[in-house]
Every structure is written in C-alpha cells, then in structure tokens.
Amino acid sequence: MNAPIELRAWRQFLHLAEDLHFGRAAARLHMTQPPLTLAIQALERRLGTPLFERSRRGVALTPAGAALLPAVQRLVHDAEGLPRIAQAAAAGQAGRLRLAFVSSIAYGPLPEWLRGFRLTHADVALQLREATLDVQLAAFDSDDIDAGFVLHAPGAVPPALGAWLALREPLVLALPQAHPLATKRVLRWPDVAAEPLVIFPREIAPSLFDAVLAAYRASGATPRIAQEAIQMQTIVNLVSAGMGVAWVPETVTQLQRPGVVYRALPAAGLACETSLVWREPAVPVVQRFVDHVRRAQRGPARGHVARTARTAQLRP
Amino acid sequence: MNAPIELRAWRQFLHLAEDLHFGRAAARLHMTQPPLTLAIQALERRLGTPLFERSRRGVALTPAGAALLPAVQRLVHDAEGLPRIAQAAAAGQAGRLRLAFVSSIAYGPLPEWLRGFRLTHADVALQLREATLDVQLAAFDSDDIDAGFVLHAPGAVPPALGAWLALREPLVLALPQAHPLATKRVLRWPDVAAEPLVIFPREIAPSLFDAVLAAYRASGATPRIAQEAIQMQTIVNLVSAGMGVAWVPETVTQLQRPGVVYRALPAAGLACETSLVWREPAVPVVQRFVDHVRRAQRGPARGHVARTARTAQLRP
C-alpha cells in the first residue's frame, strides 16, 4: 500500500515527462508501452493525484506533474552520481581529510603542499587545525584527525601510527635586536649559554627540547629557562620583549617581528624534525596525502624559502 | 549487470550505516538478516568497492561508505519529500504562478493581494512581469503566463479565458500644476475638452480609450490627442511637461510627480475596470489565486488607498 516509491518509478515519470509519449518513453526505458502505462497509473494512485493529462492529441503534464519534474530531475541526477562518489572515495580522490599541524610547518612548506594536493584532489574536503604533539596524539586516539604534522622524529611516534620525516631543518638562534650578542659576527658558546632561554615545554616537542638541552650540556653549560611558550609566534614575541633568546626552526625566520634578529649557527649542530603522522592502516585519502607530501618534498627545489638568518660563527 | 541502483538499496545502506549491525538494520527495514547481507554484497559489487568493514567486534564504514553516507541521506530524504510536492501542487499550494499585470494596478491593491497570497502559499514560486493587454493576450496564447491583470471589462476578454472584475475605479483628471484649470474649483466640459489629451493607445486599453472618447463625444466635443503613451509613469511625466491633460485611474494619483495635480470629477461618470484574467480551465494554483483576489477584494476595507485627488465640480 504505502510502500516507498522506487527510483524506477521516478525514472519512468521522468522519461514520460520528457517525451510526452508512452510508446517512445517506454522504448527509451527499454520496455514496452503497456507496463509503462501500468507503472505510471500505479505512481499516480500512490501519490493520490494524476501527473499526466492523456488525450488523443498527446500526453501533457498536470500542474502536479510540472511541479514534480524539476525535483525528480535533480533526484535521478543525484542518484546517478552516487557510484562515482563511492569510487572516488575508495581511490582517495573524495571524502574528508582532517589534518592537524604544528605552527612551525605552517611557515614552511605546508601551504604549498596543501595547494598542490588540492589541485589533484578537488573533491577532498580538507579540515585543518593547528595543534601540538600531545593534542594530536589524543586526537588520533579519539579519531578526531586523520593525519598530522608534529615536531618529532618519525621513529618516536607510537607504533600504531605511521610516520614520515617531512622536514629536517636547522635551528637558528633568535635574539633581541638590542642585545649585545646581535652585533657580533662570532659568538662563543659560554656567552650564548648564559642567556636566559625561551623554549617549548617538553611535552609539546620533546625531541626539540631534548636536542637543545643536550647541546647545552655538551658544551658544559646548564641552560636557564626563562619562559616556556607553545606558539612560535609567542616565542618570537617574548624574544622581542627581551625575555631571552630562543632556538627556532629556520622557516620561522619568515616571521619578521621587529626587534628580533636571527643567527644561523651551523656549528651548533642543532636541527629539528617535523614528521607527518597518520593512523595505520592508512585509508585511501590519507595514503594519497602522504604520497603527495613525499613527492612534493623532493620535487620543487627546496631553497625557495627566503633565507633571512645571517650566518654567524660559533666558537667553544 | 549495470542496471541502475534502486532507492531500496540506498535505504538498506543507510540503515546499516546508522545501526552498524546487520540484524538490527534488517529488523528496522522489516526484513531478515540474510537478504540484507546479500543486498549489501550486491551493492558493493556493483559499486566496485566495499562499503563496510565486517569484523567480529562489529560493522564499520569504509572510507567509501563514509563519503557516501551524507549524499545518500540527502537522496533518501529528498525522495521522501516528492509525494508532498505532488500533493501540494495538485492542491494549488505549490508550483509556479506566472502573473502579468498592467502598471496601474501595481499602484493600487496588487502589492497587498500578493503579500496575502504569499502568506498562505509560501511554496508557490511567483513570477511577475508588467505587460499591456495585447502582450498578455499573446502570452496566454503561447502559454507564457498563467494569469494577468488587464485594463479591460471582464466581458470583453476572449472566450477561452476566465475573467473577474478585480477593480473598478473612477478616472481622475491629471493636469499640469501651472495650468489655468488647476486653480479653478469648478471646471466646464468645453474647457476640459479643449485641452490636448495624453492617453493610452487604443490597442493597449480599448475599453478605457473608448470610454474617454465616448464621454467627450457625449458632451459634443472632439478630443485632441496630443500624445499616446503606454506606461502610467510616462503619461504622468508628459502631463508634468505640459503636453496636455490625461484621464488616469484614481490609484495612479499615488504617483506624486511634481508639477502634476489631480482632480476628481465624479460628474464625468468616467470609470476604468481592471480584470483578472486566466486560462480556462484554471489549474489549481491559478484557481487559488483567483479565489484569494476575490476574497481580498471585499475583505480589507477598500478606502485604505490615500485619496490624493481634490474633488472638483464639473459643469456642462
């Protein structure tokens, strides 16, 4: 009685509404005229209103049929598009990609990587959020993100996650412009080590934190941590305010805050690793994104980020 | 093989995606588990990709299934709404109403009638256009409009059309403000009749044209037609420019053009009829509109249009 109306019935309505001729519409539907007549009658009975005006001079739409036509066209068209959605999603070309990232990578190659990914994956809905390592690990647990860039070595992420070294860059020293060290071309470890340090909290970026502390200890110094801050922006602001010096990834030098100068100190041997992390096994769209980042990483020449940190010498 | 996928299959997918449990989903679909298993398998085969991940700890959506879910929800929801569209259209509560009108009625009760009709027929798409009688009659022929307001007596429209006297209003005299007649309280027919006349062309509004000419002839005068114009706005502008005087429907006095004054001359006995016209037999939405206008015509008190024409006496 009030069984739901199937797409078959709407397709028959659509063809008849377009042809306005039972015989031709039936032929286009790969059927004969009598069953089409019956099907349309049944549809009209279930809707409780006629959809076509039959007369000897042809078939015409009633007002109800005319009102239905555009809606049915949309419905049938939408239904025809569903298989493509499924196939595209299975191939990683459609769907949703929830991506988290630490702020530092956003000053580096991430925007370009995203732009390139969008070009070839227009039907993937990208959902971006900035988050630190600990927040991202929790988000993986609760299935709130699909992938993320973290300040961490690829080998150090939990085993349930896949990881790939997305970016390895030297750490450079951020100094207040007014600071005496800012004018020297040759820095000495004891002078640098004596300065108060602005740094990430250890839980946010353990590998970066540990690397900096190890370098200080290797030179026999103990760092004085003046302030901890989570955002790159905040760290640079604190340096600008004269709170101390900071070791930051080289790409962050793009943040040209007045009152801050950067010094590249290759001799310090300090570097920072950003990994792309994802839940294993990777669903197709995540796999596509990982592959894209791997390819983009070596494709376009790396040096396109403006070097804004003057190089200085470092002596023990 | 590539037979189209029916709504039945999408409904089954939808219920399973919501329950993530074959047994319960089957029960909600008023069927048993085995045919649902088969149906989902067949759907996955036809799409060429699995939609569900079956494991002992439950059923989960694959990326393809997850991408499909919102689209299928929309599709099934849209399909469920179609019967309502058909029924509403059959009752005249949905669909499209293409309405033409002469400019004069737009200064009168038409806006209020349309506002009221919209309130009770929110799902009717109103398509309005201004057009003169001759254009409207041609548009009825080519099925470009469903109904129209014309400056014509209801009895004078072609027999294939239904008609209803929507508005009967006196004609008032529009005079240039600087004109000597504008200062007098008593006008004489010979003086009025001697003035050059601005009027509609006869094919645009035959009944109005003929009524004016008959009045002139009854008083023994022959009107001097200075200018013909189609738009009310244009006629008033020509009067303002001193081209002559014009007889216009009373509601047009709402057009307060500087340099024009209006004089109501009841003794002239000149009136103008606006009819609502439609193709017979009226389709439901047109019938609803006609009924609405009939009711609105006597419902709200008529005098709400500001009287802006001073009454003057007219002597032979």
Place this chain on the structure above:
DNA sequence: TAAAAATACTCCATAGGTATTTTAT
C-alpha cells in the same frame, strides 16, 4: 479509421524468507 493508450493474461527475475554453516573473539 488509425494511432495511441488501456486492459487482460502470462512469465520469470529477484527480493525476501527459513535453515544452516562459518567466523572471530
């Protein structure tokens, strides 16, 4: 009277049911 829609009936493809097995924890 002729073209097209409606009716009458026949058939079979397939959606769904029942019984049972397999699977994974």
Place this chain on the structure above:
DNA sequence: ATAAAATACCTATGGAGTATTTTTA
C-alpha cells in the same frame, strides 16, 4: 562458547512481455 555474518536453498510478488481492446481526434 557464542553472537553475528555468510551461505544455501526455497517461495512468491510484481515488473515486464505479448495479445487485444478501447478511445478519440
């Protein structure tokens, strides 16, 4: 051991076919 999905097989509804009648311009 058990809950749930998969498989095997059966049934019957209803969608589509052929033949024919009715309708109306």
